[in-house]
Amino acid sequence: MNTIGKSLRLTIFGSSHGEGVGCVLDGVPPGLPITVEEIQKEVDLRRPAEGIGTPRHEEDMVQVLSGSKDGLATGGAITLFIANKDRDSSKYLKFRDMPRPGHADYTAVQKYGDSHDIRGGGQFSGRLTAPIVAAGAVARKLLTEHGVTIGAYTESVGRVIDAKPRTLQEIVSFGRTNDVRAAAMDTAELMRQEILDAKAEGDSVGGTVRCVVEGLPVGVGEPFFDTVEGELAKMMFAIPAVKGIEFGAGFRAVGMRGSECNDPFIVVDGRLRTSKNDAGGVLGGITNGMPVEFRVAFKPTASISKPQRTVDLREMSERELMIEGRHDPCIVPRAVSVVEAAAALVLADLMVRGGFID
Numbered sequence: 018m019n020t021i022g023k024s025l026r027l028t029i030f031g032s033s034h035g036e037g038v039g040c041v042l043d044g045v046p047p048g049l050p051i052t053v054e055e056i057q058k059e060v061d062l063r064r065p066a067e068g069i070g071t072p073r074h075e076e077d078m079v080q081v082l083s084g085s086k087d088g089l090a091t092g093g094a095i096t097l098f099i100a101n102k103d104r105d106s107s108k109y110l111k112f113r114d115m116p117r118p119g120h121a122d123y124t125a126v127q128k129y130g131d132s133h134d135i136r137g138g139g140q141f142s143g144r145l146t147a148p149i150v151a152a153g154a155v156a157r158k159l160l161t162e163h164g165v166t167i168g169a170y171t172e173s174v175g176r177v178i179d180a181k182p183r184t185l186q187e188i189v190s191f192g193r194t195n196d197v198r199a200a201a202m203d204t205a206e207l208m209r210q211e212i213l214d215a216k217a218e219g220d221s222v223g224g225t226v227r228c229v230v231e232g233l234p235v236g237v238g239e240p241f242f243d244t245v246e247g248e249l250a251k252m253m254f255a256i257p258a259v260k261g262i263e264f265g266a267g268f269r270a271v272g273m274r275g276s277e278c279n280d281p282f283i284v285v286d287g288r289l290r291t292s293k294n295d296a297g298g299v300l301g302g303i304t305n306g307m308p309v310e311f312r313v314a315f316k317p318t319a320s321i322s323k324p325q326r327t328v329d330l331r332e333m334s335e336r337e338l339m340i341e342g343r344h345d346p347c348i349v350p351r352a353v354s355v356v357e358a359a360a361a362l363v364l365a366d367l368m369v370r371g372g373f374i375d
């Protein structure tokens with residue numbers, strides 16, 4: 018299904034090479050100041066970068082079709098649309114019979130048959146994340162008005178890892194100034210080189226995006242099933258190429274003793290805090306007032322220019338596949354904005370549900 022959220026409800030639509038992609042965001046409080054320029058700024062950050070990406074000739078231009086007047090949300094559904102302009106579908110047609118390993122061609126054709134729009138990956142294209150970013154800009158604005166700040170950055174690319182957990186301050190001040198969306202200059206250069214090395218070999222690399230959210234009040238999250246972790250995980254797994262998510266210490270926690278893993282409670286300026294944050298800001302599925310911290314794992318881009326083995330589904334014979342067309346050797350830098358937007362949508366929805374936003 019294409020709808021997520023309960024009080025702030027997002028529906029996305031479109032396909033990679035159809036007329037365009039877009040979304041309907043329902044439940045935005047009337048009077049929220051939001052301009053098309055603010056939305057466009059976020060969508061521009063999702064653009065592929067020169068050198069490490071595959072620049073499109075046309076830029077994604079956001080159109081606001083409903084839900085906003087004179088720079089303020091009306092309270093009606095906000096409809097955003099981004100037309101597809103830079104399309105060459107010819108190179109995709111063969112994937113119906115010769116599916117790309119690692120992409121959704123095989124499963125989509127098996128499930129939807131001839132109805133599946135194979136052009137540019139159809140509804141499985143990373144392009145569907147553009148309306149998520151657009152809607153996320155609105156959710157982010159709503160959160161900002163309530164003192165919540167979100168920042169994500171490229172924490173690792175292939176074998177290059179930024180081992181220093183970056184503060185929100187570092188992320189916000191540096192993370193948007195470089196094309197790999199790293200939080201530090203030295204790692205940005207190493208990550209860039211890692212992507213270029215993979216590209217030179219006709220290959221691809223994956224990586225992780227780390228996200229930090231500050232300013233959330235204690236009590237956000239709706240257990241049993243709509244916990245902060247559960248809702249964020251569901252949203253993150255909707256992003257194409259995501260293979261994992263962990264909160265705080267995540268999988269590292271299994272190797273710790275309880276005495277190491279538990280975050281001791283302390284008092285800072287009269288408020289309860291924890292002296293470290295291995296819980297990632299969530300206890301019992303509810304925010305505890307510490308920053309919510311999580312990382313999302315992205316696999317390497319499926320479409321690579323190296324020859325690969327596939328099966329010709331008409332003959333059920335093994336074949337060699339050569340993929341042409343534009344594909345980023347690493348989608349992680351572009352996914353940073355997507356993770357931020359996805360987090361904003363989930364947390365704004367939970368804040369409305371919890372009565373923290375009217």
Ligand SMILES: Cc1cc2nc3c(=O)[nH]c(=O)nc-3n(C[C@H](O)[C@H](O)[C@H](O)COP(=O)(O)O)c2cc1C
Binds near residue numbers: 144256257345
């Ligand atoms: C921003 C973004 C851009 C993407 N671009 C590409 C791409 O150019 N080529 C590709 O093969 N996959 C790309 N993907 C990933 C595929 O859409 C995804 O791997 C595919 O739909 C299969 O889904 P799965 O990996 O979640 O199983 C992109 C993903 C995102 C988030």
